[in-house]
Structure formats: structure tokens, C-alpha cells
Amino acid sequence: MRKSILCVALFLNGIILFAQTNEEQTLKEIYKSSLTNAKCYPWLDHLSNKIGSRLSGSIGAEKAVLYTKAQLETLGLDRVYLQEVMVPKWVRGEKETAYIVDNRTKINVPICALGGSVATSKNGLTAEVIEVRSIKELTDLGVAKIKGKIVFFNRPMEDAQIESFNAYGGAGDQRYAGAKEASKFGAVGTIVRSLNLRLDDLPHTGAQSYGDIPKSQYIPAAAISTNGAELLSKTLKSNPNLKFYFKQSCKQFDDVLSYNVIGEIKGSEHPENIMVVGGHLDSWDLADGSHDDGAGVVQSMEVVNIFKNLGYKPKNTLRVVLFMNEENGLRGGLKYEELAQANKENHIFALESDSGGFSPRGFSLEADDANFNKIQSWKNLFEPYLIHSFTKGHSGSDIGPLTSKTIVKAGLKPDSQRYFDYHHAANDTFDAINKRELELGAATMASLLYLIDQNGIVNTVKAQ
Structure with a gap:
């Protein structure tokens, strides 16, 4: 009996070994x-x-x-x-333009419209800027501090994340839903820090959504390069009343x-x-x-x-x-x-x-x-x-x-x-x-x- 069991075990092990050998060879x-x-x-x-x-x-x-x-x-x-x-x-339309207006000095910065965004007017949009790090901050600030301004979402992807997709997921809500949420507080536009782990001059586009808000409340949304975001944040600290201009001509068909x-x-x-x-x-x-x-x-x-x-x-x-x-x-x-x-x-x-x-x-x-x-x-x-x-x-x-x-x-x-x-x-x-x-x-x-x-x-x- 024991001999029969041993023979069966050896037979099954042989089958498994043969299958593994075949699989190894096929992968090669x-x-x-x-x-x-x-x-x-x-x-x-x-x-x-x-x-x-x-x-x-x-x-x-x-x-x-x-x-x-x-x-x-x-x-x-x-x-x-x-x-x-x-x-x-x-359709994106003509290339977007943007600059910071600081004490009558114009500083060009790279931007691109976010996918699904509406256009600015033909002459572009100029307004004061309020910087935030999260959508939750909009509620904390309220309509009084946001109405009539461009909301600048400046939460970076988290450098400490080893898995870069986790860093991306942790920062993505401001791009996708930022314009929708800022519009509810009377913002006239949004600028979002590009979802990128390095500092460079390349704006990164991506999808954004207005959700179920009325079309009359749609506001233009754009991404700014990480270098541009750093510059805008730094300049805001020295001049909180600066203005930002951007122009985009995108259209949804x-x-x-x-x-x-x-x-x-x-x-x-x-x-x-x-x-x-x-x-x-x-x-x-x-x-x-x-x-x-x-x-x-x-x-x-x-x-x-x-x-x-x-x-x-x-x-x-x-x-x-x-x-x-x-x-x-x-x-x-x-x-x-x-x-x-x-x-x-x-x-x-x-x-x-x-x-x-x-x-x-x-x-x-x-x-x-x-x-x-x-x-x-x-x-x-x-x-x-x-x-x-x-x-x-x-x-x-x-x-x-x-x-x-x-x-x-x-x-x-x-x-x-x-x-x-x-x-x-x-x-x-x-x-x-x-x-x-x-x-x-x-x-x-x-x-x-x-x-x-x-x-x-x-x-x-x-x-x-």
C-alpha cells in the first residue's frame, strides 16, 4: 500500500516537474x-x-x-x-497664452487647457488669484474670498510616495473636479499645477469635468507647468494682489x-x-x-x-x-x-x-x-x-x-x-x-x- 502511494506521489511530482519545465521553456x-x-x-x-x-x-x-x-x-x-x-x-484650438501681471510687469508662464474645458473670452481672462492646496480649502475660504478670482490649485504630487501612481492619485482630484467646485464659490477660472514629479516648463493636460453644474456656471480650466506653479506661488507671497491672465480657445462639439x-x-x-x-x-x-x-x-x-x-x-x-x-x-x-x-x-x-x-x-x-x-x-x-x-x-x-x-x-x-x-x-x-x-x-x-x-x-x- 505504502509502495503504491509512493509511486503515485512520484508520478504526480513528475507531471508537475514536466509541466514546469515546459512552461519555463515556453517563456524562454x-x-x-x-x-x-x-x-x-x-x-x-x-x-x-x-x-x-x-x-x-x-x-x-x-x-x-x-x-x-x-x-x-x-x-x-x-x-x-x-x-x-x-x-x-x-478641440484645443490655438495655442494657449498666459502671464503673471506683477506691478505692471508681465511674466509669461506655460499653460495648456484641460480636456473638456470651455474657452476664455476672445480677449482672454484677467483676474486676481487665490492659491489653495485642496478642494476642501474652498469651503474654508468661502464665497467672499473666492468670488471673481482665479483659483490656483497648487498641491504637488507627493515626492515621498515610492509608487508614483499613488502620488498621481493623491493629487488628481484638483485637476478633474477643481473647476466644478471652484465655480460653486464664484470663481471665474482655475489654474492647476501639472501632475508631474519633476520641475520643468511642460504643462500636462488631462480630463476635467463640470459634473452636473449648469453650463452657465462652466469656467475655463488650465494646467500650469510645475516651474510656472512655483513661480506663481512665490510671486503671490510677495504680492497677494497680483493678477493672472490666460487665454484659450478650446471647444466641445x-x-x-x-x-x-x-x-x-x-x-x-x-x-x-x-x-x-x-x-x-x-x-x-x-x-x-x-x-x-x-x-x-x-x-x-x-x-x-x-x-x-x-x-x-x-x-x-x-x-x-x-x-x-x-x-x-x-x-x-x-x-x-x-x-x-x-x-x-x-x-x-x-x-x-x-x-x-x-x-x-x-x-x-x-x-x-x-x-x-x-x-x-x-x-x-x-x-x-x-x-x-x-x-x-x-x-x-x-x-x-x-x-x-x-x-x-x-x-x-x-x-x-x-x-x-x-x-x-x-x-x-x-x-x-x-x-x-x-x-x-x-x-x-x-x-x-x-x-x-x-x-x-x-x-x-x-x-x-
């Missing part, structure tokens, strides 16, 4: 394919340098849809198609038709189970959006290119989804989920890359304990590639709306220390991309998808 082949035979870097070169910025509703966004669809079609997938989605169309771009490989064993890998095709308009999120787009496309090069046929259906309108609406992600629900689709896994094309470090996972522990058990397979961080946390905005009875979501985590130097700014261009780092990220994504496909997920049903 995945990384080799990405580092020697990848298309993601030239794809991004075209997307960035031949097409350029891709704000939702723009000509650049239209061209990007057609280009990425055509490239996916060259990979011999089972299906490539477009998914209709209505998106907002906001009616929604327009756009598309998510989808490429699909049908599952060989479980076609009813769907795995998604994706990034967002749109970018802000100040640059070509190579890190945010051109990198995520081409890395997701590279995943299926790697599988095709290796002759790997997924057991589950694999979809590359290039989402439209993450930056100022999330319409693509919401539409994808709406149609997934209507078609009664079962998504078991979703992976997003939307944190830049820097060296991969691991994954941020939205999973129950059973699935998190299962993925973490593969950590040793990733260690040769310097992938070490498997944590619970936000996976991605576009895959955020996805729901199924059981679904695991993951976000690629690259080294984030330099990301906010470029995020939403005019220097988010192709020359900021490192080819090898981009390819390592694609290989890391393909490796996790391969392991999920081979081993499945733990089918725990979420409480309703």
Missing part, C-alpha cells in the same frame, strides 16, 4: 521571439511619427483605427473587426462615431471563454502619446504576433482590444462591456497595458485570494526576466467595466519613476521609447496570458 521562447522578431517598435514608430496625436474624434484617431486594423489583419487572425462607439469631440479595434483568435478547446489583452488607442493632443498609450496598444498587438510566430494556439479565445476614448470618457471600455453583456459572453481574464513602455516589473491584479495565489505561484517562472512584483490593485481603466461570473484582471506594471515626466505632456513622443524595454513588456504580457490559458483560473463565483 516567448521572450526570445519578442526580443528578436517583434513588430511592436516599428508599429509604434508609424503610429507616433506618421499619424501622431489621436485624441478621440480627431483625424489622427480615425487614421489610427484604420492602421491598427490593417496591421492586425496581416497577422492571420481568425477575425478582425471594428466595434462602433460614440465618443466626445473636444457633438459626439462623433469612432471604433474599438478588435482582433480575435478562436479558442481551440474552450472558445466560449474569452481572454482580453489591450490598451487604449486614443491619446491627448499635445504629443503623439507614445507612452500613453501607444506602447500598450502595440504591446497588445505583439502578444498575438508572438503566439503566431511560435505556432501557439490558445485553448481559450484570445481578443486584442484597442479601446477608444480612455482619456476623456472611457466610452470604448463601457461599450465593449455593454456588448459583451448583450451577447452573454464569458470573460475569464483581461490584461491591460496603460502605464508606459518602460521596463516591466510585474502585475497589479484584481482577483480573489485563490486566483491571486495561483498567479503568484508562477513568480519563479518570471524571476529570470526580473519580473518580481505581483500585487493586488488597480488593473486598468478600460478593462475596469468588464464583468463575468468569475474574471481575473491584471495590469502590466512597468517601472513608473519616469512615467509622469511624459504623461499628458508635449514630450510624450517616440524618442522617449526604449525598443528593448517595449519588447520586454510585450513578452511579459504574452507570458502571463500563456500561463492563464494553460492553467485556467479558479472558478469562484462572486456574490451577487
Whole structure:
């Protein structure tokens, strides 16, 4: 009896060892394919340098849809198609101007309109400035001290945060909701310190929202560079009565038709189970959006290119989804989920890359304990590639709306220390991309998808 038990144990250990050996070898082949035979870097070169910025509703966004669809079609997938989605169309207009008026001296400072903002008058806006560090301060100051003034939100991203996305999240409310809240106290405009960890002269744009306040209460909102914010704050201390001038001519138009771009490989064993890998095709308009999120787009496309090069046929259906309108609406992600629900689709896994094309470090996972522990058990397979961080946390905005009875979501985590130097700014261009780092990220994504496909997920049903 004991001998039989021992034989069974040795047999099972042999199976496990064989599986691990096969997985190690496959990961080696995945990384080799990405580092020697990848298309993601030239794809991004075209997307960035031949097409350029891709704000939702723009000509650049239209061209990007057609280009990425055509490239996916060259990979011999089972299906490539477009998914209709209505998106907002906001146009920046002519370049913004701003200066500090200090004792009749004009000091120019760099600004840019925040996405979704209204314009100033044609002659611009001039008013006194009141500096605050938080939205809560508006209540403390009250209408008497704010009415008729420009509110200057000057809370920096927190330097002490090791995880730069935590620093970003801690400062983001002033950009997104600052104008809405300041308007309630009679402010005539808002200037927001750029969300950037370094001091430079580049204003960083991003989405802002007026929420449900009446259109008659909309006020213009702009971002000021970190150097400009430091200068304005310093000058205010010596002259609290100084005035600030800025002019912007942005405009919101009616929604327009756009598309998510989808490429699909049908599952060989479980076609009813769907795995998604994706990034967002749109970018802000100040640059070509190579890190945010051109990198995520081409890395997701590279995943299926790697599988095709290796002759790997997924057991589950694999979809590359290039989402439209993450930056100022999330319409693509919401539409994808709406149609997934209507078609009664079962998504078991979703992976997003939307944190830049820097060296991969691991994954941020939205999973129950059973699935998190299962993925973490593969950590040793990733260690040769310097992938070490498997944590619970936000996976991605576009895959955020996805729901199924059981679904695991993951976000690629690259080294984030330099990301906010470029995020939403005019220097988010192709020359900021490192080819090898981009390819390592694609290989890391393909490796996790391969392991999920081979081993499945733990089918725990979420409480309703």
C-alpha cells in the first residue's frame, strides 16, 4: 500500500516537474521571439511619427483605427473587426497664452487647457488669484474670498510616495473636479499645477469635468507647468494682489462615431471563454502619446504576433482590444462591456497595458485570494526576466467595466519613476521609447496570458 502511494506521489511530482519545465521553456521562447522578431517598435514608430496625436474624434484617431486594423489583419487572425462607439469631440484650438501681471510687469508662464474645458473670452481672462492646496480649502475660504478670482490649485504630487501612481492619485482630484467646485464659490477660472514629479516648463493636460453644474456656471480650466506653479506661488507671497491672465480657445462639439479595434483568435478547446489583452488607442493632443498609450496598444498587438510566430494556439479565445476614448470618457471600455453583456459572453481574464513602455516589473491584479495565489505561484517562472512584483490593485481603466461570473484582471506594471515626466505632456513622443524595454513588456504580457490559458483560473463565483 505504502509502495503504491509512493509511486503515485512520484508520478504526480513528475507531471508537475514536466509541466514546469515546459512552461519555463515556453517563456524562454516567448521572450526570445519578442526580443528578436517583434513588430511592436516599428508599429509604434508609424503610429507616433506618421499619424501622431489621436485624441478621440480627431483625424489622427480615425487614421489610427484604420492602421491598427490593417496591421492586425496581416497577422492571420481568425477575425478582425471594428466595434462602433460614440465618443466626445473636444478641440484645443490655438495655442494657449498666459502671464503673471506683477506691478505692471508681465511674466509669461506655460499653460495648456484641460480636456473638456470651455474657452476664455476672445480677449482672454484677467483676474486676481487665490492659491489653495485642496478642494476642501474652498469651503474654508468661502464665497467672499473666492468670488471673481482665479483659483490656483497648487498641491504637488507627493515626492515621498515610492509608487508614483499613488502620488498621481493623491493629487488628481484638483485637476478633474477643481473647476466644478471652484465655480460653486464664484470663481471665474482655475489654474492647476501639472501632475508631474519633476520641475520643468511642460504643462500636462488631462480630463476635467463640470459634473452636473449648469453650463452657465462652466469656467475655463488650465494646467500650469510645475516651474510656472512655483513661480506663481512665490510671486503671490510677495504680492497677494497680483493678477493672472490666460487665454484659450478650446471647444466641445457633438459626439462623433469612432471604433474599438478588435482582433480575435478562436479558442481551440474552450472558445466560449474569452481572454482580453489591450490598451487604449486614443491619446491627448499635445504629443503623439507614445507612452500613453501607444506602447500598450502595440504591446497588445505583439502578444498575438508572438503566439503566431511560435505556432501557439490558445485553448481559450484570445481578443486584442484597442479601446477608444480612455482619456476623456472611457466610452470604448463601457461599450465593449455593454456588448459583451448583450451577447452573454464569458470573460475569464483581461490584461491591460496603460502605464508606459518602460521596463516591466510585474502585475497589479484584481482577483480573489485563490486566483491571486495561483498567479503568484508562477513568480519563479518570471524571476529570470526580473519580473518580481505581483500585487493586488488597480488593473486598468478600460478593462475596469468588464464583468463575468468569475474574471481575473491584471495590469502590466512597468517601472513608473519616469512615467509622469511624459504623461499628458508635449514630450510624450517616440524618442522617449526604449525598443528593448517595449519588447520586454510585450513578452511579459504574452507570458502571463500563456500561463492563464494553460492553467485556467479558479472558478469562484462572486456574490451577487
